[in-house]
Amino acid sequence: MPVLRIQTAMDVIQYILIGVFVVATVVGYLLIHNVPSRLHTPLMSGMNALSGVTILGALLATATALSSNNPVVGYVFGSLAIVLAMINVAGGFSVTNRMLKMFGRKKENNE
Amino acid sequence: MNSSIVLSFSTAHILTDAVYYSLCGILAIAVLLGIHLMSKVEKAHLGNKISALAIALSIVITLIKKDILPVWLIYPAMAVGLIIGLLLAKRVRMIEMPQLVALLNGIGGAASAIVASFAFLSLYHSDEVFGKTTASLAIVIGTITLFGSLVAAGKLHKVFPQKPVILPLHQLAAVILVFLLLALVFLGGFFSLAPSSVLLAAMIILAAAFGLIFSVRVGGADMPITISLLNSLSGVAAAIAGFAVTDILLVSVGGIVGASGLFLTQIMCRAMNRKLADILLGKTALQENKTKKQEEVKEEQTGEETEPVDPVSVIKNAKRIIIVPGYGMAVAQAQHLVKKLADRLVENGAVVKYAIHPVAGRMPGHMDVLLIEAGIAFNDVYEMDSINDEFKEADLTIVVGANDVLNPAARNAEGTPIYGMPILNVDQCKNIVIFNYDLQPGYSGVENPIYARKEELWVIQGNASDTLAEVLDKL
Numbered sequence: 001m002p003v004l005r006i007q008t009a010m011d012v013i014q015y016i017l018i019g020v021f022v023v024a025t026v027v028g029y030l031l032i033h034n035v036p037s038r039l040h041t042p043l044m045s046g047m048n049a050l051s052g053v054t055i056l057g058a059l060l061a062t063a064t065a066l067s068s069n070n071p072v073v074g075y076v077f078g079s080l081a082i083v084l085a086m087i088n089v090a091g092g093f094s095v096t097n098r099m100l101k102m103f104g105r106k107k108e109n110n111e
Numbered sequence: 112m113n114s115s116i117v118l119s120f121s122t123a124h125i126l127t128d129a130v131y132y133s134l135c136g137i138l139a140i141a142v143l144l145g146i147h148l149m150s151k152v153e154k155a156h157l158g159n160k161i162s163a164l165a166i167a168l169s170i171v172i173t174l175i176k177k178d179i180l181p182v183w184l185i186y187p188a189m190a191v192g193l194i195i196g197l198l199l200a201k202r203v204r205m206i207e208m209p210q211l212v213a214l215l216n217g218i219g220g221a222a223s224a225i226v227a228s229f230a231f232l233s234l235y236h237s238d239e240v241f242g243k244t245t246a247s248l249a250i251v252i253g254t255i256t257l258f259g260s261l262v263a264a265g266k267l268h269k270v271f272p273q274k275p276v277i278l279p280l281h282q283l284a285a286v287i288l289v290f291l292l293l294a295l296v297f298l299g300g301f302f303s304l305a306p307s308s309v310l311l312a313a314m315i316i317l318a319a320a321f322g323l324i325f326s327v328r329v330g331g332a333d334m335p336i337t338i339s340l341l342n343s344l345s346g347v348a349a350a351i352a353g354f355a356v357t358d359i360l361l362v363s364v365g366g367i368v369g370a371s372g373l374f375l376t377q378i379m380c381r382a383m384n385r386k387l388a389d390i391l392l393g394k395t396a397l398q399e400n401k402t403k404k405q406e407e408v409k410e411e412q413t414g415e416e417t418e419p420v421d422p423v424s425v426i427k428n429a430k431r432i433i434i435v436p437g438y439g440m441a442v443a444q445a446q447h448l449v450k451k452l453a454d455r456l457v458e459n460g461a462v463v464k465y466a467i468h469p470v471a472g473r474m475p476g477h478m479d480v481l482l483i484e485a486g487i488a489f490n491d492v493y494e495m496d497s498i499n500d501e502f503k504e505a506d507l508t509i510v511v512g513a514n515d516v517l518n519p520a521a522r523n524a525e526g527t528p529i530y531g532m533p534i535l536n537v538d539q540c541k542n543i544v545i546f547n548y549d550l551q552p553g554y555s556g557v558e559n560p561i562y563a564r565k566e567e568l569w570v571i572q573g574n575a576s577d578t579l580a581e582v583l584d585k586l
Contacts, residue, residue, distance in 0.1 A: 014241050017354055017362050024139065024350075024366030031143060031367075032374050035150040037382050037494055038467065040335075040375065040475035043149050045212045046159050047372050048342050050142060051219045053166055053364040054349040056173045057226035057356050062188070063179040065229060077225055079188035085222035086192020087199065088215050093163040094200035095211060100149075100156040102483045 042099045049092025055085035122180045131176045132359070134168075139363040141165035146371055169360050205484050206441045209473040213264035213338045216345050220256025223249055223348035228311060230355035231299065235307040244300025245354035250311065251292050251318045253348040258322030260341050263334060266326075267473060274556075275330030282392070288321040325391075330528075333390045335474040336379050340387070343372025382469035384531045422544050422569035423585045429507035429542065432456055432463045433498065435535055436482065438472050439512020439548055443575035446485035449511055452579060453487070455586055465491055466498045468516035468535050499536050508540040512575050514553030519560055527557045537561065545570045546578050 035043060058081035065074025126134070142165045148158025174180045203211045227249030234242045265271040278284065295314050298304065305313075329337045350365025380387050426432075434453060440446060453463040465487065471478035482492055502508060510517060517537035521529040537543060538561055545561075549572055552558050562570065571578045 013357055014354075017357065017359060020359055020363050021350055021354070021366045024363040025370040027143060028146070028367035028370030029374050031147050032150050032371050032378070035375065035378055036152060037379075037469040037475040038479035038492070039150060039152060039155060040339075040379060040382075040469075041208060041212075041477045041480055042155060042159070043146075043375060043476075044339055044342055044372075044474070045208070045215075046149050046162060047146065047346070047368050047375070048212055048216050048219065050146070050162055050166065050364060051216070051342065051345040051349050051368045051372075052222070053169065053361055053368075054219060054223040054226055054352055055166075056169060056358050056361045057349070057352045058222055059170070059173060059179050059185055060177050060356055060358060061226050061229035062185050063177070063182045064233070066182060066184060068233070074229070075184060078229065079185070081222045081225035081229075082185060082188035083192040083195070084218045084225070086189050087196040088219035088222065089166055090193045090196030091199045091211075092196070092215050093159060093166070094197050095203060095208070095215075096159045097156070097163075098200060099205070099208070099480050100159055102480065103152065103155060103489065 042096050042103070045092060045099065046096040049089055049096060052085050052088030052092060055082060055089055058082045058085045121178050122175045123178045126172060126176045131172060134172050135360050135363070138165045138169050138172075138360060139367070142364050142367055146367065166364075169364070173358070173360065205481050206444075206472075207268070208477060208480065209335065209338065210264040210267040212474075213260045213267060213341070216338065216342050217257045217260030217264065220253045220260060220341075220345040220348050222253075223345065223352045224253025224257065224315070227253060227348075227352045227355050230352070231311060232307055234355075235299075235303060240300055242355055242357075244296060245351050247296040247299035247314060249348050249351040249355055250314050251296060252344060252351060254315050254318035255322040255325070256341050256345045256348055258319045259326040259344075260322075260338070262323055262326035263329070263338050263341065266330075267334060271327075273330060276327045278324070278327075281324065281328060285321065285324050288317055288324065291317050292321060329390065333385065335470060336376060336383065336385060336387070336390055338474070339372065339376040339379055340390075343369050343376055346370075346372050379469075379475055382475060382533075384533055420569075422571065423582055425507060425542050425569065426456070426509070426544060426582065427459065427586060429456075429505075430461050431501075431505045432461050432507045432509060433502060433505045433540070434463060434465050435508060435510045435513050435517060435537060436465065436467070436471065436478055437511065437513020437516060437553075438478075439514070440546075440575050441472060441478070441481050441512070443512060443548075445511060445546075445575035445579050446481055446487070448576055448579040448583065449482075450485050450487050452509075452583055452586075453491075455583065463491065464493055464498060464501070466493055466495065466502075466535055468495050468513070469533075471513065471516055495533065495535055502536040502540045505540050507542045507544065508537050510537060510543065510545040510547065511579070512547060514547065514559055515555045515557065517559075517561065518553065518555075518557060520557050524557065528555045529557050538564075542567045543569070546575045546582075547572060548574060 062078025065078050068074055141161055145158045145162030148154040227246045231246035266273050299310050346365050346368025350362050350369055353361025353365055456463050467478050469475045479492055515529055517535045519538050521532045521534045524530055550562050
């Protein structure tokens with residue numbers, strides 16, 4: 001049965017999550033240097049797709065809600081979240097791919 | 112309970128904790144690698160694929176580890192989202208890219224807000240302060256992202272007026288909303304006084320109001336920065352929703368996107384010589400009204416029409432040519448004609464380069480995408496800093512549908528929205544031919560003093576695809 005929150009060792013998990021968040025934030029911040037401005041649009045679009053990772057939460061929340069007291073309402077809203085997050089992920093990556101494919105193709109033709 | 116809905120077999124044991132957390136670490140690193148590669152021109156394509164694969168695998172291991180795999184009811188929703196997303200990406204025209212990014216971003220924020228709402232409602236009567244506080248915060252940030260992005264997308268798509276809208280007491284209202292939202296997050300996290308549904312509704316309504324107020328006063332060239340900031344915010348919303356549902360992958364990927372999105376926003380601000388704080392406080396918007404009073408205005412409407420020299424012959428005789436494309440070119444769908452013109456000129460022995468301002472189009476990099484889509488060679492397209500010294504020596508600059516990015520008012524007209532923005536040094540060029548729709552100010556609303564130049568300037572007014580075609584015929 002899916003569980004929305006892990007109930008055991010809650011305190012430890014909180015600290016682990018906060019630690020992971022801090023590390024991810026610092027590394028993410030250090031990651032990008034001197035991005036040429038011609039890549040800003042694809043990069044923004046790609047990162048936008050990544051923020052659709054919230055689909056993991058949507059899946060978990062929906063599955064949990066289905067086994068709760070109010071499965072129908074939970075299913076409706078959970079499905080909405082899944083659909084939205086999936087649009088974000090699929091649309092974002094595929095449109096970024098479309099843009100970057102053109103960059104790559106022209107580059108090869110030139111050289 | 113509900114055994115008819117949720118199948119009862121479990122898959123969690125397939126992935127032991129050790130394996131699962133190792134995979135999470137590997138996937139987080141894959142995402143980092145993907146973003147890193149995406150900031151390099153040659154590797155960007157690969158970077159995007161790695162990121163996409165990492166997210167796909169994240170979904171798979173989450174389904175297995177969290178026992179969701181047998182819950183077949185989630186699959187229709189996934190399929191619907193996948194199809195809509197792919198269709199959107201396939202159908203969108205490149206010129207509409209900025210609003211698509213804004214829209215997708217808002218959608219992601221909405222999803223995070225919904226996820227957090229689930230966590231909030233299920234934890235509300237427990238004493239899990241951490242879970243409740245993070246859930247409240249994610250609801251608020253996700254909702255702000257949604258409404259802020261919708262306004263941004265609407266403005267870019269011209270559903271809403273593009274000029275900044277300033278309400279009475281705008282600043283005060285924004286500050287009050289921030290305090291109210293913080294109070295609600297505090298209430299939601301630490302106390303359980305009001306019914307959960309009331310608190311949830313209050314958070315969503317106030318956050319929506321703040322998102323609207325935040326975006327509606329941003330205008331002109333600041334929109335891309337706003338979108339980038341909202342993009343970072345949607346990553347933060349995902350990460351905080353991850354806290355609320357204790358999902359380590361969600362926390363890490365969301366955190367990465369939030370931070371690198373913020374850094375990208377800063378890079379953009381630097382490229383446009385804007386301060387993030389000014390944009391957040393609506394500084395441009397407040398100054399917008401003064402622009403009409405600029406002194407250059409008086410001298411307008413005299414520059415063109417009386418040229419004794421035919422611009423076509425100027426174009427024909429130039430050997431070193433720089434083309435400055437702007438949003439007007441994209442609107443007129445004239446990029447293919449621009450390419451034709453350039454090809455013709457190259458046949459005549461001229462050297463043609465393209466100069467791209469960092470914010471040409473509606474977003475940094477947008478113009479590059481449009482030109483390259485039209486088949487223009489990647490190596491002929493130059494960023495502003497690498498070509499700006501060449502305007503002095505070039506024989507001719509051809510401007511197609513660009514205005515603000517070459518407006519010398521940015522150098523000296525203090526108090527205008529574009530003051531201080533680095534511009535293309537088109538005014539230093541010997542000869543300038545401008546294909547613009549009209550002589551009206553650009554997106555920023557600031558008059559362009561270049562039009563007042565009496566000599567070596569030819570302005571050909573009209574839709575760029577018509578005027579370019581005419582000139583092409585005469586060449």
